[in-house]
Amino acid sequence: DAKTTQPPSMDCAEGRAANLPCNHSTISGNEYVYWYRQIHSQGPQYIIHGLKNNETNEMASLIITEDRKSSTLILPHATLRDTAVYYCIVGSGANSKLTFGKGITLSVRP
Amino acid sequence: DAGITQSPRHKVTETGTPVTLRCHQTENHRYMYWYRQDPGHGLRLIHYSYGVKDTDKGEVSDGYSVSRSKTEDFLLTLESATSSQTSVYFCAISERPGTGLYNEQFFGPGTRLTVL
Numbered sequence: 175d176a177k178t179t180q181p182p183s184m185d186c187a188e189g190r191a192a193n194l195p196c197n198h199s200t201i202s203g204n205e206y207v208y209w210y211r212q213i214h215s216q217g218p219q220y221i222i223h224g225l226k227n228n229e230t231n232e233m234a235s236l237i238i239t240e241d242r243k244s245s246t247l248i249l250p251h252a253t254l255r256d257t258a259v260y261y262c263i264v265g266s267g268a269n270s271k272l273t274f275g276k277g278i279t280l281s282v283r284p
Numbered sequence: 285d286a287g288i289t290q291s292p293r294h295k296v297t298e299t300g301t302p303v304t305l306r307c308h309q310t311e312n313h314r315y316m317y318w319y320r321q322d323p324g325h326g327l328r329l330i331h332y333s334y335g336v337k338d339t340d341k342g343e344v345s346d347g348y349s350v351s352r353s354k355t356e357d358f359l360l361t362l363e364s365a366t367s368s369q370t371s372v373y374f375c376a377i378s379e380r381p382g383t384g385l386y387n388e389q390f391f392g393p394g395t396r397l398t399v400l
Contacts, residue, residue, distance in 0.1 A: 218327065223388075
């Protein structure tokens with residue numbers, strides 16, 4: 175499976191958009207991009223996934239570049255409860271054996 | 285979330301003793317997974333199951349065995365616990381038939397295991 179690279183941390187102000195970047199330059203054609211988050215010691219929570227097209231759900235938007243080598247997770251109006259570790263993961267589709275890296279720690283400040 | 289429970293939630297044991305962790309789901313999901321999470325390593329897959337009696341190894345399977353005798357239960361066994369197996373263990377499930385939700389994994393609350 176392709177590996178991903180994320181900055182270790184970032185912060186944003188409450189109410190503003192949080193844009194979390196991810197590089198996955200070795201992604202192959204049948205691999206999806208998944209985003210999960212983990213709020214302090216809880217189990218990870220699925221956020222969104224995509225293959226080629228941009229995706230949006232009630233939690234976030236996922237923007238995938240045309241060459242698929244990078245993506246951005248957008249939380250449109252970050253709240254304090256969005257403070258968490260966010261994992262960008264690449265996997266080959268249904269029931270992937272997901273490989274979690276260290277993720278990016280997002281801190282939302284008041 | 286998603287009807288997943290793990291037991292026990294906390295356990296302290298001694299080196300060399302056997303330990304079994306249980307993951308129970310009420311969602312009828314086909315796939316079940318065991319991960320461990322350690323500082324500096326993120327989550328790592330130990331074993332997974334793709335059906336009753338069907339299991340396979342993950343990236344850190346040494347020292348662990350699993351069993352799945354029915355859809356709702358997935359057991360993780362440490363035959364002889366070592367201090368290096370001190371960790372937080374998470375169970376996950378995916379693919380409830382008929383929903384099309386096969387790409388999401390739902391995680392349990394975790395079990396904190398300490399091996400002295």
